[in-house]
Amino acid sequence: MTGPGTQSQSKLVRWIDYRLPIFTFMRHELNEYPTPRNLNYWWNFGSLAGIMLVIMMVTGIFLAMQYTPNVSDAFDSVERIMRDVNFGWLLRYLHMNGASFFFIVVYVHLFRGLYYGSYKEPRELLWMLGVIILLLMMATAFMGYVLPWGQMSFWAATVITNLFSALPVVGPKVVGWLWGGFAVGNPTLNRFYSLHYLLPFLIVGVVGLHLIALHQHGSNNPLGIDRKGPQDSIPFHPYYTVKDMFGLGVFLIAYAVVVFYFPNLLGDTQNYVPANPLQTPPEIVPEWYFLPYYAILRSVPDILFIPAKLAGVLCLFGAIGVLFFLPWLDTSRVRSARFRPVFKWVFWLLVIDVVALGVCGAHRPEGLYIIVGRLATLYYFIHFIVLFPVIGWLERPLPLPTSISAAVTKTSSGPLAAASSVEKR
Amino acid sequence: MADAAQSKPMDAHIHESGTRRDFLQIAATVVGGIGAAIAVWPLIDSMNAAKDTLAAGAPLDIDLSHLQPGQQIVVLWRSRPIFIVNRTPAELKTLQESQVTGLLRDSQSEANQQPDYAKNWHRSIKPEFAVLVGICTHLGCIPEFKPAPGGDLGAAWPGGYFCPCHGSRYDLAGRVFAGVPAPYNLPVPPYNFISDSVIRIGENPAGSAFNLNSIEQL
Amino acid sequence: MRAAIFAGFALLALAAPAGAQEAAPLPRQSWSFDGPFGTYDRAAAQRGFQVYEAVCSHCHSMHLLHYRDLAGIGYNEDEIKAVAASKQVTDGPNDQGEMFQRPGRPADAFVAPFANEQAARAALNGALPPDLSLIIKARDGGASYVDALLQGYKEPPAGMKMAENMQYDEYFTGRQIAMPPPLAGNDVQYADGTKPTLTQEAHDVATFLAWASEPTMEERKYTGAKVLIFLLVMTGVLYGAKRQIWADLH
Numbered sequence: 001m002t003g004p005g006t007q008s009q010s011k012l013v014r015w016i017d018y019r020l021p022i023f024t025f026m027r028h029e030l031n032e033y034p035t036p037r038n039l040n041y042w043w044n045f046g047s048l049a050g051i052m053l054v055i056m057m058v059t060g061i062f063l064a065m066q067y068t069p070n071v072s073d074a075f076d077s078v079e080r081i082m083r084d085v086n087f088g089w090l091l092r093y094l095h096m097n098g099a100s101f102f103f104i105v106v107y108v109h110l111f112r113g114l115y116y117g118s119y120k121e122p123r124e125l126l127w128m129l130g131v132i133i134l135l136l137m138m139a140t141a142f143m144g145y146v147l148p149w150g151q152m153s154f155w156a157a158t159v160i161t162n163l164f165s166a167l168p169v170v171g172p173k174v175v176g177w178l179w180g181g182f183a184v185g186n187p188t189l190n191r192f193y194s195l196h197y198l199l200p201f202l203i204v205g206v207v208g209l210h211l212i213a214l215h216q217h218g219s220n221n222p223l224g225i226d227r228k229g230p231q232d233s234i235p236f237h238p239y240y241t242v243k244d245m246f247g248l249g250v251f252l253i254a255y256a257v258v259v260f261y262f263p264n265l266l267g268d269t270q271n272y273v274p275a276n277p278l279q280t281p282p283e284i285v286p287e288w289y290f291l292p293y294y295a296i297l298r299s300v301p302d303i304l305f306i307p308a309k310l311a312g313v314l315c316l317f318g319a320i321g322v323l324f325f326l327p328w329l330d331t332s333r334v335r336s337a338r339f340r341p342v343f344k345w346v347f348w349l350l351v352i353d354v355v356a357l358g359v360c361g362a363h364r365p366e367g368l369y370i371i372v373g374r375l376a377t378l379y380y381f382i383h384f385i386v387l388f389p390v391i392g393w394l395e396r397p398l399p400l401p402t403s404i405s406a407a408v409t410k411t412s413s414g415p416l417a418a419a420s421s422v423e424k425r
Numbered sequence: 426m427a428d429a430a431q432s433k434p435m436d437a438h439i440h441e442s443g444t445r446r447d448f449l450q451i452a453a454t455v456v457g458g459i460g461a462a463i464a465v466w467p468l469i470d471s472m473n474a475a476k477d478t479l480a481a482g483a484p485l486d487i488d489l490s491h492l493q494p495g496q497q498i499v500v501l502w503r504s505r506p507i508f509i510v511n512r513t514p515a516e517l518k519t520l521q522e523s524q525v526t527g528l529l530r531d532s533q534s535e536a537n538q539q540p541d542y543a544k545n546w547h548r549s550i551k552p553e554f555a556v557l558v559g560i561c562t563h564l565g566c567i568p569e570f571k572p573a574p575g576g577d578l579g580a581a582w583p584g585g586y587f588c589p590c591h592g593s594r595y596d597l598a599g600r601v602f603a604g605v606p607a608p609y610n611l612p613v614p615p616y617n618f619i620s621d622s623v624i625r626i627g628e629n630p631a632g633s634a635f636n637l638n639s640i641e642q643l
Numbered sequence: 644m645r646a647a648i649f650a651g652f653a654l655l656a657l658a659a660p661a662g663a664q665e666a667a668p669l670p671r672q673s674w675s676f677d678g679p680f681g682t683y684d685r686a687a688a689q690r691g692f693q694v695y696e697a698v699c700s701h702c703h704s705m706h707l708l709h710y711r712d713l714a715g716i717g718y719n720e721d722e723i724k725a726v727a728a729s730k731q732v733t734d735g736p737n738d739q740g741e742m743f744q745r746p747g748r749p750a751d752a753f754v755a756p757f758a759n760e761q762a763a764r765a766a767l768n769g770a771l772p773p774d775l776s777l778i779i780k781a782r783d784g785g786a787s788y789v790d791a792l793l794q795g796y797k798e799p800p801a802g803m804k805m806a807e808n809m810q811y812d813e814y815f816t817g818r819q820i821a822m823p824p825p826l827a828g829n830d831v832q833y834a835d836g837t838k839p840t841l842t843q844e845a846h847d848v849a850t851f852l853a854w855a856s857e858p859t860m861e862e863r864k865y866t867g868a869k870v871l872i873f874l875l876v877m878t879g880v881l882y883g884a885k886r887q888i889w890a891d892l893h
Contacts, residue, residue, distance in 0.1 A: 037892065062468050066475070079707050079777070082859065084476040087467035089859040090866070238450075238888050245457065246885045249878030256874055260867025261679050264780065272781035272856075273773075282816070449884040456877045463873070480711050480750035 029215060034233035035240055036221035038408050042116075043219065043240075044247035045109040050207065051248060052102040057200050059095040067147065069193035071186045074149035075274045093263040099141050100266045101255050103289035106134060114326075115347055117335030118220040124327035126213040131323045133206050138290070138320075140199040143192040145287060150271030155284045157184045157192070163297070166310040183277065223407055224336025225400055232404035283364065291361030292354050293319060296380065298365050299373040315377065322384045329384055331392030339398040343391050346383065353379050484627030486619065489554060497570045499559060502626045505643075506559035506567055507614060508586075508599075509624070516572065516584060516597050517552055525583045525596060530603040531610055538562075538642075539613035540635035548598040548613055556616050556624065557599040562642055563607040566590035572597060586611070612640050664803070667795075667813040672787040676853055679868070682861050683854045688716040690833050691851025694844050697831040699775065702767065702822075704755035707776035708855055711749040715858045716851070723749050730754045768808045770821035779849070779856040786849040788814065793845040796824040 009023065017023040066085050068077040081088035110130070113119055119127035146157045161178050165171040180187025218227065227233050234240075258265060266288055270281045286294050296319050300312040322329075337344040353376050360373035401407035474482075482503040489509065492498060497510045512520075519525055526532040534544050542550055549555050561568050568586035575582055578594075585596040594602040599611030614637055617630045629635050637643075675684040692713070695705070710727035718726070727747035732754060735742035747754065757763040763771050779785045791814045799811035799818075809819040826848075828841035837843060854860075 058468065062471050065472065076707065080475070080477065082857070083707065083712070084478075086470040086473050086475065088471060088475070089857075089863060090467050091471055093863075234892065239892070242450075242453070242881065242885045242888050245453070246878065246881040249874060249881050253871065253874045253878060256867060256870050260863055260870065263863070269781055269783050272777045449880065449887050453877075453880045453884040456880050460873060460877055476711070477709070477750075480709065483748070483750055 030237045030241070031235055033215065033218070033236040034227065034230070035219055035236045036227055036232060036404055037234045037239075038221050038223065038404050039219065039240070040222050041243075041247060042108070042112040042222075044244055044251075045105050045112060047244040048105045048248065048251055049102065049109055052098060052105055053200070053203060053207065056095065056098050056102060057204075059091050059098060060197075060200070063091050063095055064197065067193075069147065069190050071149060071189055071275070074147060074189060078148045090259075093259045097255070097259050097263060097266065099144065100287070100289065101251075101258075102137065103141070105251075106137065107289070110134070111351065113220075114350070115337045115344075116220055116222060117224050117330070117332075117337070119326045120330065120335050121327065122217050123213070123220065126210060127327060128324050129206055129210040129213060131320065133203055133210060134323075135320060136199055136203045136206065140196055140203070141287070141289070143196040143199075146189065146192050147196065148271060149189065149275045151273045151275055151279075151281045152268050152271040152284070154184060154275035154277065155281060156286055157188065159284055161188070163309075163313050163316075166307070166313045168310070185277075220335065221404060222336060222338060223401060223404060224334060224339065225404060228403045229405075285362055288358065288362075291359075292357035293361070295357040295361035295373045296377045299360070299370070299377040301374075315381075319380060322381065326384065326388065329388040331389045332395065332397065334397040334400065339400055340391075340395055341398065342395045346387055346391060349379070350383050353383065482627070484625045486623055486625050488623050490622040492554075494553070495572060497572075500626070502614065505614075507626055508555065508557045508559040508570070508611075510555040510557075510570075510572075510597065512547075512553055512555055512597055517547065519574075519583050520596060520598050521546055522583075524581075528581075528583075528602050529596065529600045530608075532600060534600070534610060536609050536641050538610045538640050540615060540629065540633055542630060542633055542635075543613040546598070548600070548610070550616070550618060550630070554624070555598060556613060556626065558612040558614050558637075558643065560611075560643055561588040561590065561593055561607055562601065562609040562611065563588065563591055563593050563605075565643075568593070568595060568611075609641050612637065612643060664818045666816050666818060669784050669787050669791050669814065672790060674786050674853065675850065676786075676860060679864055681864065683716065684850055685717040686835060686837075687847045687850040688854045689718070689851075690835065690837060690843075691847035691849070691854075692716065693831050693833060694826070694848040695775075695851060698825050699848065700753075701756055702763070702772040703775045704757070704772075705753045705776045705855060706755060706774055708753045709749070710747060710751055710753070712858060716854055720749075727751060768821070770808075772822065775852055775855065777856050779853045781856075786853045789852060790845045790849040792820075793824075793826055793848070794841055 009017070013023050063081065066077065066081045066088065068074060078092065081092050083089075085091075113127060113130070142156070142160060146153045161175055161184060164178060165175045167174060176182070178188070179185065180191060218233075221227075268285060268287075273281075285291075293316055297312040297316040300308060300315045302308045303311045306314070332340060332343065334340055337347055356372060357376045357380065360369045360376065363369045365373065485500065485502050487498075487500055487509065489511070492509065492511045494511045494513045495516075497508055499506050499508055501507070534548060539548055543556075547555070548557075559567050566588050568588040571578060571582070571587045572584045574584045578587060582594075583596060585594060586599070587594055588607065591606045593605040593607035595607075595611055596602075599613070601607045601610050614626055615629045615633075615635045616624050616626045617628045619625045619628075675682060675687065695703075710723050713723050713726065714720075727749050730747040730751075731744040732747045732751050733742055734745050737743055757766065760771055773781075779789060782788050784791075792812055795812045795814040797811055797813060799805055803811070803818075805811060806819055809821055810823055811818055812820045812824075826841055826844050828844065829839050830844060831839055833839050857863075
């Protein structure tokens, strides 16, 4: 029994599909999958994230063929890749800047979700799986940064692993267990290499779940209202496949400009100095995508009976943890910020807040940076824990359009010219 | 899935205003395909030998002034053992005797296992010095140096190499015996005398462009 | 609203701490390798290598460079063999189990002045001269910083207390540096006849060190141009395809 839509395919396709219905699956999930017709370019970033994951894994696998995870050889093996391995410089710069671009894409994707209410019913699990992907990415990126064994690699590893000593009772034991020794050293490097290779495969698994959850109810859209009928949707292929490919082209241009012409723009010069456990660099700064969290970690003072170090760690994890609860913290029944005038305003405040946190994270915690950092941290939590529910209750949303197609035809210049005949298969 | 029933695609995939659309789509696919192929090449090329690996395979100079007649030294060149033997006049005479050459599979070195300048009865530039790749042409073990005639290899043993893995035998010019598992003579690598007593392994004398990759089999 | 944002960022900028004796801001410099079409000036890099050999190599190692790499700044095979052969390289162990010295080969790494960190410190009042293989990428300001530093030695200003064995250099962090001024002008006789003023030597050695930090830069920029042209074409075609496919929906 062949699956739907395979009659016009070749015998080979039908033979395979009968035994392993990948072609039927592809047809259903790509060609027939109904997607809202009004998605804007902010919806490109999900597929961009998937492509960045593939680029990171492919460049990573080829780098792993040449890298040596031992403290005496790691730094030099990376330089050997840069100088002696054919196209080694390209693999390294693609992987190094790919991490930054992966985070850029994922942060935009996340903020898109915040703005348009993509985390709201029925997409709560979809959102939470996304937060898990973010956490796995952060762990992978952190461990990956340690591998070149430069000054920042070593000292970032020292600072972040030391955080766990804040845990009451078991703290120091946990840290020693993480290190595999008395300090960050060869055992630490080797286990980070092993886990850095492993975690991306876990990410692939969670991305799979993320896509299954997405396909249950389909994509959200800029209006935030559900699709009501076939007039509201278009097949994913060819409309969004070609739009995604075009968006990919634009993205790759930006990526290529950085990789080929400004490859060290987002990095730290200190990481070109081999790790020296006896010399702390003048400033220990994480990569830019961790800066807001770093600022939160350092802003928190002693709170009641909780020492500042532990409070900072709790707020650091809390900053990501609070994201899990957004579907329930937001009490509004309207999804998209387009129809939520107060929420829209406050969304931009959050963006400014996160940027301010990032700036604070890049500087020593002195003077004005402490004050701004603390205020920004406070605002971050207030935004989600207080403003989300309160605005939901008190806000008067703008009237929603009746349907997606109604909104689209109102804004388009000509009459709806779409031919709605189903392609004969 | 709630949406399956209403998935009547509003699908404009009709080839009416066809040709320009088709051209663009074909062009897009072709350009994309070229891009993908170009992107794959650096990945594959990165697995080729890196510059430091190639540099480590550069020619190697060996001083033979301390090598006594009858002695062999083994050096590594491009990760392979190279036998260098100072053959005595008696051993050189044995190489030409018919009861020895009669035992061999390829006494005239017809098979392409050596450069032109080693295609002679002593398979070398100077008759006294043999330079051979010390890898048995059967399955790759390193043959043992057994220059003394007779002994536990039998009364007819003229002196040469014996491979302990499967019993292949070679004479002191690396020529393989008939009736043993190994099919070919031991290869001769490119080499050149840069002075009377110093050879450079990995470099041909002027006028020769012999490449070790061109032989029948290592 | 926007004014508030700008004011906020301005305040943040003012909050930058002013350290005692902060290094002077670097003078603006333009380099042959700046910009998307930049290349390493071969002549300058070769002169810089001469300066490194004559002066810097007595204290500073460059262990990531090999003599064969010098082909990248225009030396031919014979010149490289000659340079390598003029050095003594430790090799071994020999058949007696001992390490021995032999003339260098192109495949060898640049010979280091000291066997290890402790030997360097013992010879230099406890100071460790950093390896120079990556120095341009490892310092903010890159080649401009190194160039300025080499010319930045001055008498310390009145009232400034110098620590023991330290020199005053206005571009070094904290303005006190353990390295005595390595160049004064006329430290080498350039093979190509260029006048070896201090400025010229500093410029040349900075160019050489920039090349040493990233020998593949020219290949990178050239490949980038080809990739970007391809991507622009591909994105253009895809844009056309997108517009075509979406045309009947609007």
